[in-house]
Amino acid sequence: MRRAIVMGGSYAGLFAARVLSAYADEVVVLEPDVIGSDGVGRRTPQRHQLHALLSMGHTQLERWFPGITDELVKDGALLGEGADVQFYLDGRLKAQADGTRMLGATRPFLESRLRRRVAALENVRISGARAADIVLREGRVVGVTTEAPGDASGDETFDADLVVDAMGRNSPLGDWLVRHGWEGAPVDSMRIDLGYATALFRRGDELGSTVIAHSSPGPASDYLPTVTEPGALAAVEGDRWSVVLAGYADHRPGPDREEFLRRMRRCVDPVRTVADACEMIGEVRPYRFVESRRRVHSRLDRFPGGLVVVGDALASVNPVYGQGLTLASLEANALGAYLRATPSLREPAWDYFRLAETVVDAAWQLSTAADLAQPHVTGPYPRGYRVQKWVADRLTEASVFDSAVNTRYMGVVNMELPPKALTDIRFLAKAARVLIGR
Numbered sequence: 001m002r003r004a005i006v007m008g009g010s011y012a013g014l015f016a017a018r019v020l021s022a023y024a025d026e027v028v029v030l031e032p033d034v035i036g037s038d039g040v041g042r043r044t045p046q047r048h049q050l051h052a053l054l055s056m057g058h059t060q061l062e063r064w065f066p067g068i069t070d071e072l073v074k075d076g077a078l079l080g081e082g083a084d085v086q087f088y089l090d091g092r093l094k095a096q097a098d099g100t101r102m103l104g105a106t107r108p109f110l111e112s113r114l115r116r117r118v119a120a121l122e123n124v125r126i127s128g129a130r131a132a133d134i135v136l137r138e139g140r141v142v143g144v145t146t147e148a149p150g151d152a153s154g155d156e157t158f159d160a161d162l163v164v165d166a167m168g169r170n171s172p173l174g175d176w177l178v179r180h181g182w183e184g185a186p187v188d189s190m191r192i193d194l195g196y197a198t199a200l201f202r203r204g205d206e207l208g209s210t211v212i213a214h215s216s217p218g219p220a221s222d223y224l225p226t227v228t229e230p231g232a233l234a235a236v237e238g239d240r241w242s243v244v245l246a247g248y249a250d251h252r253p254g255p256d257r258e259e260f261l262r263r264m265r266r267c268v269d270p271v272r273t274v275a276d277a278c279e280m281i282g283e284v285r286p287y288r289f290v291e292s293r294r295r296v297h298s299r300l301d302r303f304p305g306g307l308v309v310v311g312d313a314l315a316s317v318n319p320v321y322g323q324g325l326t327l328a329s330l331e332a333n334a335l336g337a338y339l340r341a342t343p344s345l346r347e348p349a350w351d352y353f354r355l356a357e358t359v360v361d362a363a364w365q366l367s368t369a370a371d372l373a374q375p376h377v378t379g380p381y382p383r384g385y386r387v388q389k390w391v392a393d394r395l396t397e398a399s400v401f402d403s404a405v406n407t408r409y410m411g412v413v414n415m416e417l418p419p420k421a422l423t424d425i426r427f428l429a430k431a432a433r434v435l436i437g438r
Contacts, residue, residue: 001024001162002025002026002159003024003025003026003028003159003160003161004020004027004028004161005028005030005143005144005163005164006020006027006029006030006166007131007144007163007164007165007167007173008029008030008031008131008166008167008168008311008313009029009030009031009033009115009126010031010111010166011107011110011111011114011311011325011328012313013029013031013164013310013311014029014111014118015060015331015332016310016331016335017029017118017121017124018065018114018117018121018332019064019333019339021121021123021124022339023336023339024123024161025123026124026125027121027123028124028125028126028127028160029124029125029126029127030127030129030146031127032129034128047108047111048108048285048287049196049197049198049244050198050232050233050234050242051110051322051324052212052232052234052322052325053103053105053326054102054322054323054325054326054413054414054415055100055101055414055415055416056330056414057325057330057415058101058102059416060329060332060333061329064329064333065114068114069103071113072105072113075109076105076109076236076238077103077104077105077109077236078103078105078235078237079101079103079211080100080102080103080104080209080210080211080212081100082100083096084209084210084212085100085101085102086212086214086270087213087214087216088213088214088215088216089217089218089397089400090217090218090228091268092400093268094400094406095399095402095403095405095406096403096406097403097406097407097410098403098407099407102211102212104211104212106236106237106242107325128148128149129146129148129149129156130146130147130148131144131145131146131167132144132146132147134163134173134176134177134180134304134307135157139305140304140306140307140345140346140347141163141304141305141306141307142159142160142306143157144160144163145157146158161345162306163308164307164308165307165309165313166310166311166313167313168311168312168313169316171312171313173309173313177304182304183300184295185295185299185300186295186296186299186300187293187296188293188294188364189291189292189293189294190368190372190377190379190380191290191377191378192248192291192292193248193249193290193376194247194290194318194319195251195252195254195289196244196245196252196287196289196320197254197255197260197285197287198243198244198287199242199243199257199281199284199285200236200241200243200280200281200282201240201243201274201278201279202239202240202241202278202279203235203239203278204239204277204278206273206274206278207235207273210270211234212232213232213233213268213270214232215228215230215232215267215268216230216320217230218393218400228266228268229247229264229266229267229271230245230246230320231243231245231263231264231271232244232271233270233271233274240281241274243271243274245263245264248376255283255284255285257280257284260280289318289319292316292317292367292368293315294314294315294316294317294360294364295309295314296357297353297357298353298354303348303350304348305345305346305348305349306345306346306349307348307349308338308349308352308353309353309356310328310335310356311327311328312328314331314356315327315363317363317364317367317368318368318370318371323363323366323367323415326414330356330415331356331360334352334355334356334358334359335352337355338351359415362415362418363415365419369382369385369388369389372385372389373389392422394432394435395422397435398432401434401438402430402434404430405427405431408421408427409422
């Protein structure tokens with residue numbers, strides 16, 4: 001390719017730009033948001049929230065940005081392995097999963113290092129212009145029209161061989177396509193009415209070597225906070241704890257500091273300890289996530305060539321499962337696999353969408369199945385849901401007590417294994433023996 005354009009320069013866009021740098025003479029990243037000294041953009045308040053980087057996301061990060069783990073740790077991030085990473089179910093500490101390895105860092109910290117790495121690539125340029133429309137000719141996208149911030153005289157049209165939509169869940173691409181006589185991708189959605197809030201605390205040695213502690217409800221609580229509050233903490237750069245609490249419908253957390261601390265004291269031991277022993281820094285930042293959503297391009301009969309979609313613009317699922325950053329990296333990985341096959345960029349990128357949607361389907365299947373267990377979520381229910389839920393609840397219970405069961409279970413949760421790995425008959429038999437033995 002002569003030039004590729006990425007519309008959007010957050011995590012998904014930066015990952016896509018890194019992949020494209022191996023295939024294009026020039027990559028232009030269009031990102032109009034002003035990123036502050038804290039690494040947070042004006043239009044992206046969710047970056048303040050605690051973000052998880054699942055094991056597969058960490059693998060892809062190191063693959064495309066070699067040595068970045070050492071760089072992050074040197075700058076203050078923490079790398080948790082083994083017992084440093086703790087998962088609780090209904091207040092019970094789960095059996096240790098083999099190979100557990102997770103980074104403790106805030107998203108602005110992580111994303112700023114990616115931006116620095118991408119900006120240092122010789123053939124990548126990051127522009128502050130805003131993508132205003134796509135340019136189509138003879139059935140394919142051939143460029144992007146941009147608007148300069150606050151200066152109409154700076155408007156420009158970039159020619160491109162490939163354009164990537166990384167503009168997030170509210171991407172205007174569908175509207176642009178309709179305006180040009182094409183159809184937008186069909187959308188699947190599930191209303192979940194989630195709220196979550198994050199606060200920072202000064203970190204000492206109160207939790208020893210703990211880097212990650214995650215508490216989730218399970219079958220015994222019917223996914224309601226009757227046993228412990230759902231939440232998580234991570235040791236992050238700057239000698240701080242980042243703590244997130246979550247709730248659905250009427251149980252969404254708000255900005256009140258004292259209420260946040262009260263809820264922390266109803267969570268598992270590590271979170272309670274931080275509430276009692278550590279000073280809160282700054283304010284509690286709440287955020288609301290109304291629905292999970294995915295755009296399924298493979299259902300279209302026609303689509304312009306020279307155009308692909310990544311990140312939340314493709315799929316945005318319940319953030320409490322921590323899949324977002326990992327999904328973005330795997331979609332960028334799919335883009336790399338697609339380009340390695342030297343496709344004709346004049347034709348629709350069906351092969352890319354097939355690869356990317358395979359990953360999205362796995363994340364969607366896991367997150368929506370768990371969401372449907374909540375009383376206020378009304379569907380749509382997949383065929384055989386009741387049986388699937390019963391089996392999933394038994395596997396979840398067995399993962400508390402047995403390391404081998406939890407290792408495979410967490411392999412699926414961390415997107416290292418596909419969901420079908422939990423349906424292997426030998427694995428199901430192993431989980432059954434664990435439960436019978438209890």
